[in-house]
Structures are given as structure tokens and as C-alpha cells.
Amino acid sequence: MLDIKYLRNNRDEANQRLIDRNVEDGVLDKLLADDEKRRSLIRKAEQLKAKRNQVSDQIGAAKRAKDNSAAQKAISDMQTVAGQIKDLDKQLSAIEESVHTQAAHLPNLADPRVPVGPDDSYNVEQRKWQPTDLQGRPAAFSKTPTWLKAHFEIGEDLGILDFQRGVKVSGARFLYYVGAGARLERAVYNFMLDEHRREGYTELLTPYMVTNESMYATGQFPKFVDDAYEVGKNQSMTMIPTAEVALVNWRRDEVLDESELPLYITALSPAFRQEAGAAGKDTRGLIRLHQFNKVEMVKFTKPEDSYNELEKMTVDAENILQKLELPYHVIRLSTGDMGFGSAMTYDLEVWFPTQDKYREISSVSNDEDFQARRGHIQYRDSKTGKLRFVHTLNGSGLAVGRTVAAILENYQNEDGTITIPEVLRPYFGEDKISKENAR
RNA sequence: GGAGACAUGGCAGAGUGGUAAUGCAGCGGACUCGAAAUCCGCCGAACCGAUGUAGAAUCGGCGCCGGGGUUCGAAUCCCCGUGUCUCCUCCA
DSSP states (O other): OOOHHHHHHTHHHHHHHHHHTTOOTTHHHHHHHHHHHHHHHHHHHHHHHHHHHHHHHHHHHHHHTTOHHHHHHHHHHHHHHHHHHHHHHHHHHHHHHHHHHHHHTOOOOOOTTSOOOSSGGGOEEEEEEOOSOOTTOOOTTSOOOTTOOOHHHHHHHHTOEEHHHHHHHHOTTOOEEOTHHHHHHHHHHHHHHHHHHHTTOEEOOOOSEEEHHHHHHTTOTTTTGGGSEEESTTOOEEEOSSHHHHHHHTTTTEEEOGGGOSEEEEEEEEEEOOOTTOTTSSOSSSSSOSEEEEEEEEEEEOGGGHHHHHHHHHHHHHHHHHHTTOOEEEEEOOTTTSOTTOSEEEEEEEEETTTTEEEEEEEEEEOTTHHHHHHTEEEEOTTTOOEEEOEEEEEEEEEHHHHHHHHHHHSBOTTSOEEOOGGGHHHHSSSEEOGGGOO
């Protein structure tokens, strides 16, 4: 949620920044016109209410003085006023709802350092990384050996990924991991969680279904209802599309103690997404599923610390890829490509040799006070004694399924086996996946 | 799932139709060399509007779990929710 006072007082600047976020010109004008109507109604209603309070006081006094005729006169006067107030309040709640709905559909404003542009072609690469010694594995943008198989091919050949039966049981974009596949997934997320714990994140195990209020606070609702799976007879609950929802809402409607900040939390969870609008894209493999595992990081920080913390969180996500020795690059998303609530986002993209390109594996964002406003997450500033909204940050660390896919592609050998990355061996227990140990 | 009780400021706790007692804590002051004790004063958080301004301040609205209703007027009466606790039921 944007600060309506900022929009009101910096109209032209705000309008341009909204246009940069692909909001149609004129949307802000309509909102501010309705806001003016709203305030004018408030003024009228409050005047009458002040009068009512005054006269009611007099009625009480008159009754106590047994002056019934004076009381009766005032009461009949106030009957008219009460009707007017009721009418104004009715109009007011209608316009308030309209203003709120319009405001709730506005995305966060981008930080001035974010490249301006309508789509992903305006994203800017920040840095790229690959291990100095790849030990024979494919390097980014090198000539790919012809025997290399896509992750879903080698997964099926080894019998560790079962897409067909996933489709049978649940439909398209679902799968079973089998044997070494399931164990590899588990090794990967255990490794990630341990790394984050070492970096100072507290591990949480969260609800996977949340209320609409929670979906609203993190910005998924009302605009992106169609992307979510709602459950229950009256659809009052939603399957989380990311652990971010459960993690940020953990402290919703609270005033945090200043000494808690910055607060780092992390969780593994499945993420459920309808993938509306992605029809036909990435139809094979682990890249785009209706249900996938993800380790998520969330921070609550003071406003002045949030961009520094954003850099650190990005490094925390990069650390996972570096320890897994997977080539990747970091890009800064443009104003048109960022998520709804974000003021600045870095995406990490990992190298997929058979696709000859980088694919997104993590997205790290500073939402500033956008979610904190919606979810009322504050802290009391000890210097001023005032309440301030915290800044919230979220980042994948990392998408687990895509990490497994990247390992299968980057670590496969010509004989059809998979070498297990060094850091995963204590978790996986073996150094290779072959047909012999696939179960 | 069934039954009952409860929900008021940071905390405790009155208030059953006339506009939120009181105590503790907190803040400011007096007394004191200083502190304690004592005394005096202030004090519900958030939110909204107006004047004003970049620090506020002043006035008003709102405000007793949330939402409706009755009334000139609701913490109080009525209806619908939510949460907590206790008992029963059920279960991993």
C-alpha cells in the first residue's frame, strides 16, 4: 500500500513513477479525485457529529434538570441531524471502499536506482560468477557437448523423476520424485536451511494455508487472486504461493521491539501456483510446476537499513549457488519487470546448459514499507518515541526444484550418471547417482 | 463438532442508556547535597479530518475484540462474527 499523503502531495512525481511501473496514466487522477470527495464527506459528517455530541450533552443535562420540554425540542431537532449523519456515513463508506480498492491495486514505487523500462529487456546484469575450476562441467556460454541431456530426460532415464504419473494423479505440472530424486531434493533443502541458519536466520515451519487477510498484506490479493489456489467451501483459505506470505504475516498487526531488528527468518515450504498466463511455457521438466519446494528468506528491518540488508540477502542467496559451484549471474530488474510489492529486485539466474541460457532461480526484493503498511507491522523508534513501519525484504534461497534441475544438467556425466556436488555429499550420503543406486 | 464463561489503556480493574472510575507503571515538576519516601500536575495506542508546518501544536472526529442494528445519545440493549479459557466429543 502506498502512502496516500505522499500521492496527494507529490502528484506529478508520483504519477510518473506509477507510469514507470506500467500503471496507466489517469489511474492516479481518478484515485485522488475520489480521495478529495472522501475528505469532503468526512468534513461534512464530522461537523454534524460534533454538533450531535454537543446537543446530546445538553439533552442529558436538561433531563437531569427535569426540563422535559427543552429536552424534547432538542431531541426532535437531532432526529433530523441523525438522519443526515446516517446518509453521509453511507456515502462515505461507499467512497472509502472505492478509494481503498483503487489504492490496493497500485504497485509499489521503484527506488530511483532501478532501471526504467516496460519489460525484462531493460533489466541490467550486475555481475556473473562461475567456479575457477569447473572439473569438466559445462561453462556458461561455452559449446555444449552433444551428449548432454535436459534435466527431465536424464531424470526419467535414471527413474528418479516421474512426470507421467504426476499427470495421472494430479494433472499437468505435477510430478513424483522417486528414490534418489526425492533424496536429492531433501539433501538440497536441508543444505540450504543449514546455510541460512549459519547466516543468522531463524528457521520456521509455517502454515501452508492462509487467510485472505494474509494474502492481502503481502500484496497477492486483491490483484492476483487468479494466480492462487483457494480452498474451502466459501474459498476462505488460500494455499501459499510462497513461504513469503506465511513468514511476513508471522508478525502482522504487531509492534516489534526495536532490539529485534533486523529480524532474519527462513522457511522451507511448498509453493502452490496456478501459473495462469503461462500456458504453453516450460511444459516439460521441473521449471514450472503448480507445486514446488522453495526455501525462503525474510527480513524485517529499520527503513534506513533495508538497502544494505538487500545486498546482504542477495549474497546469502548467491552463497548457495557458489557452494554448489553452479554458474549464475545477478540481474537488477527494471521497473516494468519487478513484482507488485517490490521497490528493488535482484534476480539470480542459474546456467542451464541444454537451454543455452540462464534461468531464474531466486528473486530477492526490498518491499520497503509496502507490505508493512498493508499488514500493520511497526516498531517504536526509541529516539522519537514514534511508531514507524518496518521495511520487509524477501528472497528465495533458493527454489529447490530448479536447483535440482540445475544440478542434473550441470553435474551429469557422459555415462548417464550424476555427480553429487561436494557440499551435498554429507546430506546425500553418496557421491553419485547411477541406475544402480537410483532407488 | 457440542456446551458454557470471558474480551475495557503498557498492566490490573470498575462501569448495565447521558458520553470511559481507580490503582500500578510511565512522563514533567516541587522538596533534597543526591536518592528514596512524600506532594502537585499530565497520561489510552493506533487511525482520520481541519488549521498549520516540516518540529510540532491546537481543534474536531473516532475510540471499550470486529461488523451491523435500535436510540437524540450505546462500553452498556439486540443480531452476526472472531479470539481466549474450561468441560465434553473426536483424533495424528
